[in-house]
Amino acid sequence: MSFIAKPKIAHPGLPKNELGLTRRDYEGGMSTLCAGCGHDSITAAIIEACWQMSMRPEQLVKLSGIGCSSKTTAYFVGGGHGFNSVHGRMPSIATGAIAANKDLHYIGVSGDGDTLSIGFGQFAHAMRRNLNMLYIVENNGVYGLTKGQFSASADIGSKAKKGEENLQPPIDPVLAALTLGGTFVARSFSGDKEQLVPLIIAGLKHRGFALIDVLSPCVTFNDHEGSTKSYEFVRDHYDEVVHADFVPPAREITAQYAQGDTMPVTMHDGSRILLRKLDPSYDPTHRGQAFNYLRDKLAQNEYVTGLIYIDEKSPDFHEVSGTTALPVNQLPFAKLTPGSKGLEKILSRYR
Amino acid sequence: MQHAASPDSPDRINDFVIKLANVNGTGSASANTLLMKSMFRMGIPVMGKNYFPSNIQGLPTWYEIRISRDGYVARSGRIDFMVAMNAETYAKDVKEVSPGGYLLYDSTWPRPALLKRDDITIFGVPLARICNETFQGVRSRILLKNIVYAGVLGALLDIELDVMRSLLGESYANKKSLLDSNVKALELGYNYAKEHFPCPLPLRVTRMDKTANHIMIDGNTAAALGCMYAGATVGAWYPITPSTSLMDGFKSFCQKWRIDPETGKRNYVIVQCEDELAAIGTVIGAAWNGARAFTPTSGPGISLMNEFIGLAYYAEVPAVIFDIQRVGPSTGMPTRTQQCDLMIAAYASHGDTRHVLLFPNSPEECFYMAVHAFDLAERLQTPVFVMSDLDIGMNDWMCPDLKWDDAYAPDRGKVLTTEQLEQIDKFYRYFDKDGDAIPYRTLPGTHPKGAYFTRGSGHTQYGGYTEDSTEYQIVLDRLKRKFDTAKTLVPKAVLDSRGPTSLGLLSIGSCDGAVREALDLLRRRGVQIDYLRVRAFPFGQEVEDFLASHSQVFVVEQNRDAQLRSLLTLETAVEKAKLHSILHYSGLPMSSSVIVDGVLASIPEKRLAVGS
Numbered sequence: 022m023s024f025i026a027k028p029k030i031a032h033p034g035l036p037k038n039e040l041g042l043t044r045r046d047y048e049g050g051m052s053t054l055c056a057g058c059g060h061d062s063i064t065a066a067i068i069e070a071c072w073q074m075s076m077r078p079e080q081l082v083k084l085s086g087i088g089c090s091s092k093t094t095a096y097f098v099g100g101g102h103g104f105n106s107v108h109g110r111m112p113s114i115a116t117g118a119i120a121a122n123k124d125l126h127y128i129g130v131s132g133d134g135d136t137l138s139i140g141f142g143q144f145a146h147a148m149r150r151n152l153n154m155l156y157i158v159e160n161n162g163v164y165g166l167t168k169g170q171f172s173a174s175a176d177i178g179s180k181a182k183k184g185e186e187n188l189q190p191p192i193d194p195v196l197a198a199l200t201l202g203g204t205f206v207a208r209s210f211s212g213d214k215e216q217l218v219p220l221i222i223a224g225l226k227h228r229g230f231a232l233i234d235v236l237s238p239c240v241t242f243n244d245h246e247g248s249t250k251s252y253e254f255v256r257d258h259y260d261e262v263v264h265a266d267f268v269p270p271a272r273e274i275t276a277q278y279a280q281g282d283t284m285p286v287t288m289h290d291g292s293r294i295l296l297r298k299l300d301p302s303y304d305p306t307h308r309g310q311a312f313n314y315l316r317d318k319l320a321q322n323e324y325v326t327g328l329i330y331i332d333e334k335s336p337d338f339h340e341v342s343g344t345t346a347l348p349v350n351q352l353p354f355a356k357l358t359p360g361s362k363g364l365e366k367i368l369s370r371y372r
Numbered sequence: 373m374q375h376a377a378s379p380d381s382p383d384r385i386n387d388f389v390i391k392l393a394n395v396n397g398t399g400s401a402s403a404n405t406l407l408m409k410s411m412f413r414m415g416i417p418v419m420g421k422n423y424f425p426s427n428i429q430g431l432p433t434w435y436e437i438r439i440s441r442d443g444y445v446a447r448s449g450r451i452d453f454m455v456a457m458n459a460e461t462y463a464k465d466v467k468e469v470s471p472g473g474y475l476l477y478d479s480t481w482p483r484p485a486l487l488k489r490d491d492i493t494i495f496g497v498p499l500a501r502i503c504n505e506t507f508q509g510v511r512s513r514i515l516l517k518n519i520v521y522a523g524v525l526g527a528l529l530d531i532e533l534d535v536m537r538s539l540l541g542e543s544y545a546n547k548k549s550l551l552d553s554n555v556k557a558l559e560l561g562y563n564y565a566k567e568h569f570p571c572p573l574p575l576r577v578t579r580m581d582k583t584a585n586h587i588m589i590d591g592n593t594a595a596a597l598g599c600m601y602a603g604a605t606v607g608a609w610y611p612i613t614p615s616t617s618l619m620d621g622f623k624s625f626c627q628k629w630r631i632d633p634e635t636g637k638r639n640y641v642i643v644q645c646e647d648e649l650a651a652i653g654t655v656i657g658a659a660w661n662g663a664r665a666f667t668p669t670s671g672p673g674i675s676l677m678n679e680f681i682g683l684a685y686y687a688e689v690p691a692v693i694f695d696i697q698r699v700g701p702s703t704g705m706p707t708r709t710q711q712c713d714l715m716i717a718a719y720a721s722h723g724d725t726r727h728v729l730l731f732p733n734s735p736e737e738c739f740y741m742a743v744h745a746f747d748l749a750e751r752l753q754t755p756v757f758v759m760s761d762l763d764i765g766m767n768d769w770m771c772p773d774l775k776w777d778d779a780y781a782p783d784r785g786k787v788l789t790t791e792q793l794e795q796i797d798k799f800y801r802y803f804d805k806d807g808d809a810i811p812y813r814t815l816p817g818t819h820p821k822g823a824y825f826t827r828g829s830g831h832t833q834y835g836g837y838t839e840d841s842t843e844y845q846i847v848l849d850r851l852k853r854k855f856d857t858a859k860t861l862v863p864k865a866v867l868d869s870r871g872p873t874s875l876g877l878l879s880i881g882s883c884d885g886a887v888r889e890a891l892d893l894l895r896r897r898g899v900q901i902d903y904l905r906v907r908a909f910p911f912g913q914e915v916e917d918f919l920a921s922h923s924q925v926f927v928v929e930q931n932r933d934a935q936l937r938s939l940l941t942l943e944t945a946v947e948k949a950k951l952h953s954i955l956h957y958s959g960l961p962m963s964s965s966v967i968v969d970g971v972l973a974s975i976p977e978k979r980l981a982v983g984s
Contacts, residue, residue, distance in 0.1 A: 050825075079820045082661075095825055095837070102816035103825040104660060106653070107679050113650035117657025117665060118816070120606045120641040125817050143653075146646040345637035349605035350662035350815070352639050354782060357603040359629045361776040367597065367625070368773060371587035372413075 039075035047072045049099040054089055059211030059237030059252075060159045064096045066214050067128065067157075070221035071098055081126045082118055086111040086140060089166055090132035090159035090237075109140025112147030112156075116338075119152050122348040123339050126225055127154035134164050137173040137192045144194075148201050148230045153337045155224040155231045158194050159211070161239040162250035169242040180247030193319065194234045199312045199330055205231035206311070206330040207265075210255055211238070213326070219294070220328060222267040228289035229337040236324060249322070260318060263305045263327040264297040286331055296328060305331055384575045386416050386441035388452035390525070393465045394518075395458045397429030402543070403518030404435040405768070407525060410535045412588055412770065415580040417443040419885075420588075420768045421961055426613065426706045432461045439577060445734075445769060445885035447963040452575055453529075455521055457499075462486050474573065476524060478517070495569060497524050502560055507553060516557040523561025530572035532579075533562055585773050591764035592668070594735035594774065595694055596621030598742025599666055600629065603782050604692070606665035608643040608654035610673065613706045614762040615696035618668035648673035652680040652691065659690040660826065662815040664746050664782070666692035671700045671713050674720065681755050682721025683828040685851070688802070688811065690749035690756075690785070694742075697761040699959045708959030709762035711881055714935035717757045718909055724848065726855050728756045728862060729909040732764060733884035736771040737907075743780075744863065750785035752858055753813060761930070763882045763961040786812045793819035801826075801835035802847055809853035855910055862908035865915050873900040876922030877971075878915075880906050880936060883928045883962055890967035899971065901926070906936075911944055919946040926974075928954045928967055 035043040047068045052061050071081065078100025085091035087108035094103045106114045111129050119127055129147075136144045136158050147156065162175040171179075174194070175187040198206045205227040209217045217235065224231030236255045238244050244251045249258075268285075269292050284296040284305070296305055304310055311330045318325045345352070359367070390407070394400035401422075408420045419438045425431040438448055450470040456462055456477040463486060469475055471491040477483070479496025487494055499520050503513040519540075526536055537555055544551035565571055596618050599607065609619045623642055630639040641658075645651040651667045658665035669677070674695055684691045699705035700712045717729055728748055730741045741758050749756040786806075793799060793814065801824045802811045811833075814822030824835045832843040833850070870891060879887050884905055891901055904918045919925060919940070929936040934953040941948045954970035956962045 077820075079823055080817055082816050084657075100820040100823045102814075102823050103827075104657075105825065105827040105829065106656075107683050107828060110649060110653045110680065113645065113653025114657035114660070116643055116645070116650070117606060117608065117654035117659070117663075118661040119657075120608075120643060120654065121658040121661035121663035121665070122817060142646055143650055146650065150643075339641075342641055343636075343638045344641055345632050345635065345639050349639065349641055350658075352605060354603050356632075356639055357605065357630070358601050358776075361778050363629060364597075364601075364774060364776045368587050371589045 038072055040077065042072065042075070044068060044072045046100070047078065047098050049096045052096045053092065055241045057240040058089070059161065059235075059239070060090055060093050061096070062211040062214065063157065063159055063217070063235050063237055064093050066217040066221055067097045069214070069218050070225070073218070074222055074225065076126060081128065084111045084115050084118065084127065084129045086131055086135040088132040088135045088164075089239075090130055091135060093159070094128075094130050109135050109138070110143055111135070112140065112143035112152070115147060115152055115154055116150065119154060119338060121350040123153065123344065124348050127152070128225070129154055129156045131156065131158055133158060133160045133162060133172040133174040133194075137194060141173075141192070145197070145201050148198060148203050148232070150338045151204055151229040151335060151341070153229055153339070155221065155227075155233070157221075158232070158234045159237040160194065160234050160250070161237050161243055162248070163239050163243040165239050165242055176249040179249040180245070182242055182245055194232065195329060196312065196315060196319075198232045199308055199315070203232050203330070204229040204332040204335045205328075207231070207233045207328045208236070208324065208326045209233055210236045210259055210324075210326060212252065212256065216261060216264060216326065219265050219267040223265050223288070223294045223328065226267070226288040226290060226292055226294075227331070228333065229335060255324060258323050260323045260325050261327045262298070262300050262303050262314070262325050263329065264299065265328040266295045266297065268293040268295055286333055288333060294328070296331075299327075305329060308332075384452065386439055386577055386580060388439055388575050389448050389450055390437045390439070390453040390455065391451045391465075391468070392435045392437075392455040393458045393461050394433050394435065395460075396425060396427060396431050396433040398518070399515035400433070400435070400457065400518045403522045404437070406519070406522050406536060406539055407531070408437045408768065409539055409588060410526070410531045411437075411439055411577050412583050413535045413539070414532060414577060415583050416577055417441065417582050417770055418588075419445045419770060421447065421763070422767055423960065424707050432458050441580060441582070443582065444889045444964075446889050447886070447961050449963045449965050453525075455525065456487070457518075457521065459483070474528075474575070476521060495524070495528070497521070497561070497564055502564065503557070506556065506560065512553065516553060519554050519557035520561035523558040524565040526558070527562045527565035527571045528569060528573050528576075530576040530578065533558075583770065586770050587773060588768045588770055589735045590617070590766055590768050591732065591735040591738040591760050592618040592696065592766060593621040594771070595668070595738040595742045595758065595760065595765075596625060597774070598739040600625045601776060602664060602743040602746040604664040604666050604746065605639065606641050606643070606655070606658035606663045608645055608651045608658070608665065608667050609669070610645050610648045610651045612648070612670050612673050614698055614766050615668040615670050615673075615694060617766060618694055618696065648676040649680065652677040652693070655691045655693075656680060656684050656689050659749070662787070664692075664750070666694065666746070668694040668696060670696050670698045671716075672703065674713055674716055678716075678721045681727070682723055682725055684755045685721065685725045685727065686723070687826050687828055688753040688813070689826070690753055692742075692745045692749050692756055692758070694758045694760060696765040697759065705959050707762070709882070709930065709961055710957055710959060711759070711761055711883075711930040712935065712957070713759065714931070714939060717759060718939055726910070728752065728754060728858050730756065730758050730863065731880040731907050732758065732760055733881055733905060734764060734771055735769045736774065738764060739774050741863070747783040748858070748861060751783050751861060752810060752854060753785060754854070754858075759881060761882050767961075786810060788812050788814050788818070788822060790819050793821045796821065799824065800833065802831060802833045802850070804833070804850050808857050809850050810857060859910045859912050862910065862912065864912055865907055865918070866905045867914070867918065868903040868905070870895065870900050871902050873902055874923040875899070875901045875975075876904065876918060876925040877901045877928060878904045878906060878918065878925055878940070879928040883930060886962040886964045886967055887928055889964035890971070893964060893968050894971055897972075899975065901971065909939060909943075911940070915940075916944050919944055919950070923950065924952060925950055926952050926954050926967075926971060930956050930962060932957045
């Protein structure tokens with residue numbers, strides 16, 4: 022962590038987005054995580070993505086549970102509304118918040134303990150509901166705040182700091198998401214901002230539940246030799262399959278890619294993401310193929326990253342619910358009550 | 373037909389109890405409702421109570437209809453007419469009939485040995501044979517058997533046939549063939565009784581005018597209606613008996629009244645969650661984001677919700693929780709009633725917490741308290757529990773017409789608008805600006821100045837994270853003061869002064885009917901008791917005053933451990949010894965005899981003699 026808070030005075034020459042805001046305007050409180058923590062890099066990527074999107078800060082809702090990862094919602098977009106709830110239950114807070122106001126941006130930040138152990142049920146059901154939100158798992162395979170226990174994402178054979186070996190199979194959030202019907206499934210690495218920033222933008226633009234599992238090494242408890250979630254191990258076993266570039270609605274696709282390797286996907290608001298396939302045979306719209314590809318690579322100790330699967334057509338929570346266009350928290354009271362005349366009619370059934 | 377003496381009292385007109393022993397899943401509910409509603413339409417006060425199993429089909433179920441010209445709503449304890457439709461329970465059912473009473477059974481299969489008592493009259497009607505000879509199809513024969521016995525009762529008890537016919541007409545308004553077969557079954561039963569039995573019996577009904585401007589409704593439906601009228605837009609739940617019909621009711625009201633006429637879209641969101649933890653989380657998320665949100669549940673759900681309730685208390689987020697109490701502990705008896713969640717609701721969650729509880733005594737109060745609960749939750753920024761129970765929630769009660777004041781505007785509490793945020797220099801989430809211990813809040817998306825970080829971890833009055841003892845205590849002490857503010861806002865206790873007397877009786881919720889009847893009975897025996905019906909926790913000053921001004925106070929409640937008495941001793945200045953518990957926790961609704969016996973047993977003879 023940086024112990025000296027940066028002054029809030031921005032250099033006049035800092036680049037500004039469409040709202041006239043600089044990156045500094047998207048920062049939050051000072052991080053209290055360990056120096057070198059992967060989570061801080063993800064925080065930086067979120068700040069960059071929100072700035073690039075010219076998001077109005079107060080339109081952002083930041084939700085989290087409990088754990089190191091969940092603390093980070095205080096470290097970005099200080100002008101947004103944060104809710105640090107209870108362990109593993111952020112998805113239900115998100116469900117309610119999104120039910121009440123469908124027009125805001127929602128980012129949920131969670132960890133591997135918060136998502137895959139105590140919160141696995143809520144995680145699964147948030148995905149099943151296809152809530153319109155970005156859900157980031159800051160995945161380090163270890164419980165940090167309680168000092169180094171294995172989490173449910175720890176790989177078989179991965180070693181704890183004191184040498185203990187994990188013998189239970191991991192729960193992989195990406196494989197789980199593909200099975201549970203996730204409509205936007207991605208994996209990234211906290212050390213790869215080039216990949217992560219466009220994924221965050223695409224995830225926020227996605228209409229429905231966007232999962233990004235970000236491998237995010239814990240420098241204090243899980244960055245040693247023998248760990249499969251260390252910086253070194255992840256860098257060495259990291260295999261990007263589909264790179265997503267975000268293209269805003271007004272902009273043309275200008276970059277040159279080899280024929281057959283690219284795939285544009287139009288998002289709900291008219292913007293596009295351009296998927297650059299590093300393995301030309303891979304189809305990120307084929308759930309079964311994505312699952313098999315990932316499982317095979319995992320068996321070879323390879324982390325497949327990038328935008329692994331996307332389905333932009335499935336209806337989100339509000340479409341399924343048939344909710345009215347105006348967020349329900351803004352409906353005028355007169356539309357909500359049938360009044361005394363209505364009551365007369367209603368009561369006639371009970372006479 | 374075995375004929376016994378006529379009922380013990382000649383004056384049993386409009387004052388008796390019918391019990392119907394059925395098999396669940398056989399369609400008896402519609403026949404039983406038809407009987408009760410017919411008498412209600414004849415202007416006679418009635419009360420229906422359903423004793424049903426936690427099962428879908430095949431187990432015994434009973435329905436009890438009390439006809440009370442004096443308007444008593446509790447169980448009476450007697451059974452004057454038993455309709456024995458379940459051969460499995462004949463032995464038990466025949467025993468329950470009060471001397472001089474009647475029993476009706478299906479004599480297609482005569483059971484003279486089992487159904488034998490000299491002091492009651494037994495009517496055998498070949499219900500199954502009648503149906504088999506008249507109707508086609510196994511299912512409709514089973515269903516219509518119930519309507520046939522309704523017809524038999526109609527003739528025996530002098531229920532107006534036209535009223536019964538018109539009720540069937542309303543039920544099957546769009547189903548001509550069903551209407552025809554039902555009316556036919558009704559008339560077959562009616563005519564059979566006229567032909568074979570001395571109709572009407574001395575025990576019978578006759579038209580009154582006591583149900584004008586009244587409805588028959590269950591508490592869950594009334595609460596659901598209250599939620600719609602309060603402007604609730606998000607309902608989250610996990611199905612659990614006996615609360616399920618509350619969300620079912622809300623859904624059906626919304627489907628009728630909350631559909632946008634132009635787009636056909638819904639002006640509400642209902643989320644059926646994966647469990648009760650998610651249900652309360654969804655409520656908290658929605659209320660935090662500015663929607664009126666609620667969840668109906670029962671005891672096991674409250675247990676699961678505890679952690680989240682503590683978060684809502686400490687982070688100061690409104691939430692409305694309907695606890696339709698059932699028998700505990702653990703799974704207990706899911707289809708039986710109790711008031712056993714008082715303590716867990718009052719202090720739900722770890723840490724120092726106290727919650728606002730409302731105690732409706734009837735479906736009528738379920739409606740009004742549902743609306744009030746949303747106002748209180750948003751005004752106080754805290755969870756509010758409506759402590760109903762299975763008896764109120766699932767049984768049909770006769771209530772005065774519900775009224776709606778079109779001038780009502782919801783109290784959304786201290787929520788800063790965009791304009792107000794524009795004016796202020798800086799927003800502090802947990803600061804007691806007004807001295808009432810209630811801070812201001814903002815909603816996401818309103819204004820960058822309104823942004824703050826909501827957390828269940830230690831926080832300062834300015835909204836920042838803290839591990840500082842003093843900063844932590846400032847907020848915790850204010851929350852305690854906020855509970856004092858709550859005392860002034862919750863519904864006041866209702867005093868029924870019957871004195872002068874030094875005896876008091878204090879009770880809550882669904883005990884009310886039994887208490888009122890018991891107090892009348894006791895008065896006839898020379899015992900005068902003042903009655904205070906507490907309607908909310910925290911207890912107001914009027915509760916303190918009542919406890920102080922009576923030398924002995926009976927506390928009547930439906931649980932084993934005297935939870936209301938515990939709350940009184942913890943939260944008021946009353947001496948424990950002054951409070952005398954009368955407890956009923958069998959799972960069946962309370963009858964007045966429990967209270968009469970409890971009071972008489974504890975009053976010394978000489979006090980009884982002098983009348984107080």
